Amino acid sequence: MSAPSCQLYLITPPTLADLDAFAGRLAAALEAGPVAALQIRLKPADDATILKAVERLAPVAWSRGVAVILNDRPDLAKQAGCDGVHLGREDMDVAAARRVLGPQMMIGATCHDSRHLAMEAAEAGADYVAFGAFFPTGTKETTHRPDPEILTVWQETMETPCVAIGGITLETAPVLVAAGADFLAVSAGVWAHPKGPARAIVEFTRLLST
Template sequence: MTADCRLYIITPPRIDDLAAFGRSLAHAMDAGDVAALQIRLKDQPDEIIAAAVDVLMPIAQARGAAVILNDRPDLAARLGCDGVHVGQSDVSYAEARRIMGPDAMIGVTCHDSLHLAMEAAEAGADYVAFGAFYPTTTKDAPTRADPEILTGWQSHVETPCVAIGGITAANAAPLAAAGADFLAVSAGIWAHPQGPAAAVKALNAAIAEGLAQRR
């Protein structure tokens, strides 16, 4: 088990004002530690995704965060993203690796399945993602994962694990305590009543609380 857990930000599914969102993202990332930004614009045209990467990638990378594109290794490679995240119904890990090359970061959705996670880890995935841990409106979540899956994973496998699904500052600490290496959060940041920067600050505090329990 690693001694750390870090925040992994996911964009909203739609960004109507890209310039304004970029300013909001920068403000949020300046409020606390963020390991990665996933640009997740489902069912958007390629040109919309490319425009988002063009604006958001420099903001994230300037703050030391990796930029991961959801679903599309072809676009991720073309646009120069640091990596790609693929689901079970997207291209395979092997195909994503072929497209992205040996140095890219590739994460794989594994729902609530240790079996799927083990397959991904053995294939070479850089991280596996378990969830959803809590009810979420950001995406259709076919499975509900239990925090014990994080503890069990960490006791046997070195590949990092990401917890995702309905995570907020109010419920993040138990997942950090259970063994998550990263907490992936979308609505818990962008819908926070005090704004995204306050959410990042509160989530980092919750992570610190969970890590204190883990130790």
């Protein structure tokens, strides 16, 4: 069976009060269906907390074939042996991050609602660009609200994969899949699902397979 055209990109909650308990929830979620990548995104958190989280969670992801992406910090991503880093607009630029990480590690870049920023990131060597937030989200404060059409236009003009992010749930996802997102970045849509994260993954898998 061929892989779905749109895949799931899972993001951790911003705080993890019990790392071991979350590792168990993560394992159950990843066992429930295919996930392309896990972004470890902890805010606010010091370096030691971030590295400890990667040390605990990365093996859970890797043992299930899931890439591990660290938010914001190319230096810690390299130190911890992650597969890549996701850069926000206030973080290191893509070209500088590539110098830190070398040619093999993945780099993703937040581009909000701007195809211009996305084209610059792609030309600088980003492995994917992220547009959003498409919907209101409680995970972070957002001011940009792109139209899903930006995904369609991007697919028609560029080869670099695009990630849709921001307020994505089972109810809001279909319009983004139809518009052409390569990946759906989901956090609360999985972790806050009323029937638990494993059930959410099952339902997202069904949605992305149709």
